[in-house]
Amino acid sequence: MGKSTLSTLNYSSVEQHLDNYLPCCTLKWRQGQLFVSVGQQSEQPHISAFESEQQLVECLKQSPVRLVRLDPTLGETVLKRWADACEQANKPVFLQGTIQKLHRRQSQSSCQGKQWIDWIAAFVLLIALSPIMLAAAILMYVYSPGAIFSRQWHISRRGKLFRLLKFRTTVANDDSRSTLLIRWMCKYNVDELPELLNVLRGEISLMDSHPLTLSEGVRFGY
Numbered sequence: 001m002g003k004s005t006l007s008t009l010n011y012s013s014v015e016q017h018l019d020n021y022l023p024c025c026t027l028k029w030r031q032g033q034l035f036v037s038v039g040q041q042s043e044q045p046h047i048s049a050f051e052s053e054q055q056l057v058e059c060l061k062q063s064p065v066r067l068v069r070l071d072p073t074l075g076e077t078v079l080k081r082w083a084d085a086c087e088q089a090n091k092p093v094f095l096q097g098t099i100q101k102l103h104r105r106q107s108q109s110s111c112q113g114k115q116w117i118d119w120i121a122a123f124v125l126l127i128a129l130s131p132i133m134l135a136a137a138i139l140m141y142v143y144s145p146g147a148i149f150s151r152q153w154h155i156s157r158r159g160k161l162f163r164l165l166k167f168r169t170t171v172a173n174d175d176s177r178s179t180l181l182i183r184w185m186c187k188y189n190v191d192e193l194p195e196l197l198n199v200l201r202g203e204i205s206l207m208d209s210h211p212l213t214l215s216e217g218v219r220f221g222y
Contacts, residue, residue: 022056022081025074032064035096036082037071053085060089067092070161076218083153083161083214094159095217118206122199133193136167136185144171144178149194154204154211162203164211165194 024039060068068086070079072095079095086093140148150170151163169191171179185191198204204211212220 022078025078029065032066034063034065034068035071036068036074038073053081053088056081056085057088060085060091065091067094069094069096071096072218072221076215079161079214079218080153086161087163093161095155095161095214097159097217097221114205114207115202118199118202121206122196126196126200129193129196132190136190136193139181140167143181144168144175153214155214155217156203156211157205157208160203161214162198162201164204165197167191167194 026037026039028035028037068082068091070082070093072079074082083093137148147168150166150168152166153161154164156162167185167190169182169186171182182191195204199206
Protein backbone atom coordinates (compact mmCIF):
# COMPACT_ATOMS: atom_id res chain seq x y z
CA MET A 1 0.00 0.00 0.00
CA GLY A 2 1.52 3.30 -1.04
CA LYS A 3 0.93 6.86 0.05
CA SER A 4 0.60 10.01 -1.98
CA THR A 5 1.02 13.74 -1.49
CA LEU A 6 -1.20 16.45 -2.85
CA SER A 7 1.45 17.38 -5.38
CA THR A 8 1.21 13.89 -6.86
CA LEU A 9 -2.36 14.79 -7.81
CA ASN A 10 -1.13 17.84 -9.73
CA TYR A 11 -1.66 20.36 -6.95
CA SER A 12 0.95 22.11 -4.85
CA SER A 13 0.84 21.66 -1.09
CA VAL A 14 -0.60 24.75 0.61
CA GLU A 15 -0.41 25.11 4.38
CA GLN A 16 -3.20 27.09 5.97
CA HIS A 17 -4.11 27.34 9.65
CA LEU A 18 -7.51 29.03 9.44
CA ASP A 19 -10.71 28.44 7.46
CA ASN A 20 -9.43 25.38 5.61
CA TYR A 21 -11.97 23.56 3.52
CA LEU A 22 -10.47 20.26 4.71
CA PRO A 23 -7.98 19.47 7.46
CA CYS A 24 -4.78 17.52 6.87
CA CYS A 25 -5.56 13.99 5.71
CA THR A 26 -3.40 10.94 5.12
CA LEU A 27 -3.95 9.15 1.81
CA LYS A 28 -3.16 5.50 1.13
CA TRP A 29 -3.45 3.88 -2.30
CA ARG A 30 -4.16 0.22 -2.97
CA GLN A 31 -5.42 -1.42 -6.16
CA GLY A 32 -7.17 1.68 -7.44
CA GLN A 33 -8.71 2.54 -4.08
CA LEU A 34 -7.99 5.70 -2.10
CA PHE A 35 -8.10 5.35 1.70
CA VAL A 36 -8.54 8.65 3.54
CA SER A 37 -7.83 8.95 7.26
CA VAL A 38 -7.03 11.65 9.77
CA GLY A 39 -3.63 13.26 9.17
CA GLN A 40 -1.06 12.62 11.86
CA GLN A 41 2.05 14.47 12.86
CA SER A 42 4.73 12.30 11.31
CA GLU A 43 7.26 12.22 8.51
CA GLN A 44 4.91 10.17 6.36
CA PRO A 45 3.49 11.86 3.24
CA HIS A 46 0.12 13.51 3.66
CA ILE A 47 -1.99 16.14 1.95
CA SER A 48 -2.42 19.62 3.29
CA ALA A 49 -5.75 21.37 3.49
CA PHE A 50 -7.70 22.08 0.31
CA GLU A 51 -8.83 25.66 -0.09
CA SER A 52 -12.17 24.86 -1.76
CA GLU A 53 -14.50 22.06 -2.75
CA GLN A 54 -13.76 22.65 -6.43
CA GLN A 55 -10.06 22.08 -5.80
CA LEU A 56 -10.80 18.71 -4.24
CA VAL A 57 -13.21 17.80 -7.06
CA GLU A 58 -10.64 18.59 -9.75
CA CYS A 59 -8.02 16.67 -7.79
CA LEU A 60 -10.24 13.58 -7.69
CA LYS A 61 -11.17 13.87 -11.37
CA GLN A 62 -7.50 13.86 -12.37
CA SER A 63 -6.61 10.97 -10.09
CA PRO A 64 -6.70 7.33 -11.30
CA VAL A 65 -8.64 6.04 -8.27
CA ARG A 66 -11.75 3.96 -8.89
CA LEU A 67 -13.34 4.51 -5.47
CA VAL A 68 -12.70 6.30 -2.19
CA ARG A 69 -12.89 4.82 1.32
CA LEU A 70 -13.26 7.21 4.27
CA ASP A 71 -12.35 6.69 7.91
CA PRO A 72 -15.31 7.54 10.25
CA THR A 73 -12.91 9.29 12.62
CA LEU A 74 -12.64 12.12 10.09
CA GLY A 75 -15.89 13.43 11.56
CA GLU A 76 -19.26 14.17 10.00
CA THR A 77 -18.38 17.57 8.51
CA VAL A 78 -15.25 16.34 6.75
CA LEU A 79 -16.98 13.15 5.59
CA LYS A 80 -19.76 15.21 4.00
CA ARG A 81 -17.23 17.36 2.19
CA TRP A 82 -15.39 14.36 0.81
CA ALA A 83 -18.69 12.71 -0.14
CA ASP A 84 -19.91 15.85 -1.93
CA ALA A 85 -16.64 16.09 -3.85
CA CYS A 86 -16.65 12.39 -4.77
CA GLU A 87 -20.21 12.74 -6.04
CA GLN A 88 -19.21 15.61 -8.33
CA ALA A 89 -16.11 13.75 -9.48
CA ASN A 90 -18.18 10.61 -10.15
CA LYS A 91 -16.15 8.50 -7.72
CA PRO A 92 -18.00 5.94 -5.53
CA VAL A 93 -17.37 6.62 -1.84
CA PHE A 94 -17.54 4.15 1.06
CA LEU A 95 -17.26 4.43 4.83
CA GLN A 96 -14.79 2.00 6.34
CA GLY A 97 -16.11 -0.25 9.07
CA THR A 98 -17.34 -3.69 10.05
CA ILE A 99 -21.05 -3.67 9.22
CA GLN A 100 -20.55 -4.36 5.53
CA LYS A 101 -18.44 -7.45 6.40
CA LEU A 102 -21.51 -9.08 7.93
CA HIS A 103 -23.42 -8.74 4.68
CA ARG A 104 -20.62 -10.40 2.71
CA ARG A 105 -21.39 -13.63 4.57
CA GLN A 106 -24.81 -13.85 2.94
CA SER A 107 -24.92 -16.17 -0.06
CA GLN A 108 -24.85 -14.46 -3.41
CA SER A 109 -28.00 -16.25 -4.57
CA SER A 110 -30.02 -15.10 -1.54
CA CYS A 111 -28.85 -11.50 -2.04
CA GLN A 112 -29.78 -11.57 -5.72
CA GLY A 113 -33.19 -13.06 -4.98
CA LYS A 114 -33.83 -10.40 -2.35
CA GLN A 115 -32.75 -7.68 -4.77
CA TRP A 116 -35.13 -8.91 -7.46
CA ILE A 117 -38.01 -8.88 -4.97
CA ASP A 118 -37.08 -5.33 -3.98
CA TRP A 119 -36.96 -4.15 -7.59
CA ILE A 120 -40.30 -5.68 -8.53
CA ALA A 121 -42.07 -4.47 -5.37
CA ALA A 122 -40.58 -0.97 -5.63
CA PHE A 123 -41.52 -0.70 -9.32
CA VAL A 124 -45.13 -1.74 -8.65
CA LEU A 125 -45.44 0.58 -5.65
CA LEU A 126 -43.90 3.47 -7.57
CA ILE A 127 -46.48 3.13 -10.34
CA ALA A 128 -49.37 2.70 -7.89
CA LEU A 129 -48.34 5.61 -5.65
CA SER A 130 -47.10 8.00 -8.32
CA PRO A 131 -50.37 10.05 -8.27
CA ILE A 132 -49.91 10.66 -4.53
CA MET A 133 -46.26 11.61 -5.04
CA LEU A 134 -47.19 13.99 -7.84
CA ALA A 135 -49.93 15.58 -5.74
CA ALA A 136 -47.54 16.00 -2.80
CA ALA A 137 -44.92 17.61 -5.05
CA ILE A 138 -47.48 20.07 -6.46
CA LEU A 139 -48.79 20.96 -2.99
CA MET A 140 -45.26 21.56 -1.75
CA TYR A 141 -44.50 23.75 -4.75
CA VAL A 142 -47.62 25.84 -4.05
CA TYR A 143 -47.71 25.97 -0.25
CA SER A 144 -44.11 25.32 0.83
CA PRO A 145 -41.70 27.27 -1.39
CA GLY A 146 -38.19 25.92 -1.60
CA ALA A 147 -36.64 22.60 -2.52
CA ILE A 148 -39.24 19.85 -2.91
CA PHE A 149 -36.86 17.03 -2.06
CA SER A 150 -34.14 16.53 0.53
CA ARG A 151 -31.06 14.47 -0.35
CA GLN A 152 -29.15 13.57 2.80
CA TRP A 153 -26.15 11.27 2.96
CA HIS A 154 -26.85 7.78 4.33
CA ILE A 155 -24.90 4.52 4.51
CA SER A 156 -25.96 1.44 2.58
CA ARG A 157 -25.66 -2.07 4.00
CA ARG A 158 -22.34 -2.48 2.17
CA GLY A 159 -20.91 0.75 3.51
CA LYS A 160 -21.45 2.84 0.38
CA LEU A 161 -22.54 6.44 0.90
CA PHE A 162 -25.62 7.49 -1.04
CA ARG A 163 -28.22 10.24 -1.10
CA LEU A 164 -31.52 9.16 0.45
CA LEU A 165 -34.34 10.85 -1.44
CA LYS A 166 -37.29 12.19 0.58
CA PHE A 167 -39.79 15.00 0.41
CA ARG A 168 -38.50 17.97 2.39
CA THR A 169 -40.00 18.13 5.88
CA THR A 170 -38.62 21.46 7.07
CA VAL A 171 -40.99 24.42 7.25
CA ALA A 172 -40.07 27.60 5.43
CA ASN A 173 -40.87 30.98 7.03
CA ASP A 174 -43.17 29.49 9.70
CA ASP A 175 -46.04 29.31 7.20
CA SER A 176 -49.11 27.64 8.76
CA ARG A 177 -50.19 26.05 5.46
CA SER A 178 -46.71 24.64 4.94
CA THR A 179 -46.68 23.31 8.51
CA LEU A 180 -50.03 21.54 8.09
CA LEU A 181 -48.95 20.03 4.76
CA ILE A 182 -45.69 18.68 6.13
CA ARG A 183 -47.40 17.31 9.27
CA TRP A 184 -49.85 15.47 7.06
CA MET A 185 -47.03 14.05 4.92
CA CYS A 186 -45.10 12.86 7.97
CA LYS A 187 -48.20 11.38 9.63
CA TYR A 188 -48.93 9.15 6.64
CA ASN A 189 -45.25 8.63 5.64
CA VAL A 190 -45.80 10.35 2.32
CA ASP A 191 -42.43 12.06 2.77
CA GLU A 192 -40.72 8.65 2.48
CA LEU A 193 -42.29 7.60 -0.84
CA PRO A 194 -39.38 8.93 -2.98
CA GLU A 195 -37.17 6.37 -1.22
CA LEU A 196 -38.63 3.83 -3.67
CA LEU A 197 -36.19 5.28 -6.20
CA ASN A 198 -33.34 4.38 -3.86
CA VAL A 199 -34.71 0.84 -3.74
CA LEU A 200 -34.70 0.65 -7.53
CA ARG A 201 -31.08 1.78 -7.53
CA GLY A 202 -30.22 -1.01 -5.10
CA GLU A 203 -29.14 1.37 -2.33
CA ILE A 204 -31.69 0.25 0.25
CA SER A 205 -34.03 -2.68 0.69
CA LEU A 206 -37.72 -2.77 1.52
CA MET A 207 -37.01 -5.68 3.85
CA ASP A 208 -34.17 -4.07 5.82
CA SER A 209 -34.24 -1.53 8.60
CA HIS A 210 -33.80 2.13 7.79
CA PRO A 211 -30.23 2.92 6.67
CA LEU A 212 -27.88 4.73 9.02
CA THR A 213 -27.40 8.44 8.61
CA LEU A 214 -23.86 9.73 8.28
CA SER A 215 -23.94 11.13 11.82
CA GLU A 216 -25.08 7.73 13.17
CA GLY A 217 -22.28 6.00 11.28
CA VAL A 218 -19.74 8.35 12.87
CA ARG A 219 -21.28 8.02 16.34
CA PHE A 220 -21.35 4.21 16.25
CA GLY A 221 -17.91 4.01 14.67
CA TYR A 222 -19.52 2.10 11.79
